[in-house]
Amino acid sequence: MKRMLIGLLAGSGWMSGYAYGQSVQLYGIVDTGIEYVTHAGKLGGGVIRMPAITGSTPSRWGLRGSEPIGNRYSVRFDLENSFNLRAGDINQGGRLFGRQAWVGISGPTGSWFFGRQNTATLYTILDNDVMGPAIYGIGSVDAYIPNARSDNAIGYLGTYRHVTIGATYSFGRDAVGGNSPGQGLCAGSVPGAPTQCRQWTAMIKYDGPTFGGGVSYDEQRGGTGAAANFFDGMPPLPMTSATDIDARLLVGAHMIFGKAKAEGGWLHRNAGNKSSAPNIRSDVFFGGLSYQVTPAMIAEAEVIRVVNRQHDTRATLSTVRGFYLVSKRTALYAQVGYLWNSSEAAYTITAGGGGTTPRRGANQLGAMIGMRQLF
Numbered sequence: 001m002k003r004m005l006i007g008l009l010a011g012s013g014w015m016s017g018y019a020y021g022q023s024v025q026l027y028g029i030v031d032t033g034i035e036y037v038t039h040a041g042k043l044g045g046g047v048i049r050m051p052a053i054t055g056s057t058p059s060r061w062g063l064r065g066s067e068p069i070g071n072r073y074s075v076r077f078d079l080e081n082s083f084n085l086r087a088g089d090i091n092q093g094g095r096l097f098g099r100q101a102w103v104g105i106s107g108p109t110g111s112w113f114f115g116r117q118n119t120a121t122l123y124t125i126l127d128n129d130v131m132g133p134a135i136y137g138i139g140s141v142d143a144y145i146p147n148a149r150s151d152n153a154i155g156y157l158g159t160y161r162h163v164t165i166g167a168t169y170s171f172g173r174d175a176v177g178g179n180s181p182g183q184g185l186c187a188g189s190v191p192g193a194p195t196q197c198r199q200w201t202a203m204i205k206y207d208g209p210t211f212g213g214g215v216s217y218d219e220q221r222g223g224t225g226a227a228a229n230f231f232d233g234m235p236p237l238p239m240t241s242a243t244d245i246d247a248r249l250l251v252g253a254h255m256i257f258g259k260a261k262a263e264g265g266w267l268h269r270n271a272g273n274k275s276s277a278p279n280i281r282s283d284v285f286f287g288g289l290s291y292q293v294t295p296a297m298i299a300e301a302e303v304i305r306v307v308n309r310q311h312d313t314r315a316t317l318s319t320v321r322g323f324y325l326v327s328k329r330t331a332l333y334a335q336v337g338y339l340w341n342s343s344e345a346a347y348t349i350t351a352g353g354g355g356t357t358p359r360r361g362a363n364q365l366g367a368m369i370g371m372r373q374l375f
Helices: 002-020 120-126
Strands: 023-040 045-049 060-070 073-082 100-107 110-118 149-160 163-170 199-207 211-221 245-257 260-272 280-294 297-308 313-325 330-341 364-374
Touching: 060 100, 100 149, 120 163, 120 199, 120 211, 120 245, 149 199
Parallel strands: none
Antiparallel strands: 023 045, 023 060, 023 364, 060 073, 073 100, 100 110, 110 149, 149 163, 163 199, 199 211, 211 245, 245 260, 260 280, 280 297, 297 313, 313 330, 330 364
């Protein structure tokens, strides 16, 4: 009994020392607001609602931690959940940690990550798109971009002075079916089909004091239940074979002028299956400006143009947004956008949930006011 007691005390002391060397942080964003959208749905009526997507950044909470293990190496993890305040429901197909769920190791040569994680596409767009994941932004014409994540993935990021290189490889990119609307389920890891539902992404970017930019490539293979949605009102393209490819090339850049920051880029998408001839291609051009009016006020504007020649669909989205910083952690904001659809297009201005896709050729006005709290 005495030996057992000594062993328990020694074990407790060892565990206390282990926990003491580890750093764990709870963090998050709570954000919601009220939105008004015109010409929503086939009947073309207006709708007032609390949307799923905010005018700022999605609500989330997470746990991140790190532990030094010697020789400038650390073990790290990040578990990040995304949720809606309107009903308390969970995003990303109901995943508990749908934004990120990975463990990895970091050191002098970069960082390796294992689990559900951001792709190179998301890392490239972050600093080169004014509106980011906001409700009237690039997600309105390609919902995958602000949701560019992969399940079952291995990733690498390394920064050398101002240059960052990164890549991800997924054995099965979407085991739940909630990465972006209309993409279907593509779990992967199927015996005898080694490329089914695989995804790989790669990027290189430069971030200097006043200028930066990057290039990324993102390739998704098809599989059982998968599809490619172009979000223009046309039916999604079935991507049920491992030989089907949905690829995106992204080029972005930004420049800082005193209190102003200009950002913009080009997104090219090319998707095809065995029966599609030619492949379906779309091009998205975006550019915007952010300006610090006062220490407590920020004004932003962006124009987005999408062209899909195979579908004969085009649209232009212009949007403006303003922030009032109540404190370091609290902000009030308002965003207004207008979307022009071509005669065959049915893009929707809002990425805030279903039911607002207009009839073909209809234009839309969207407006939202909201509040954001960081913790």
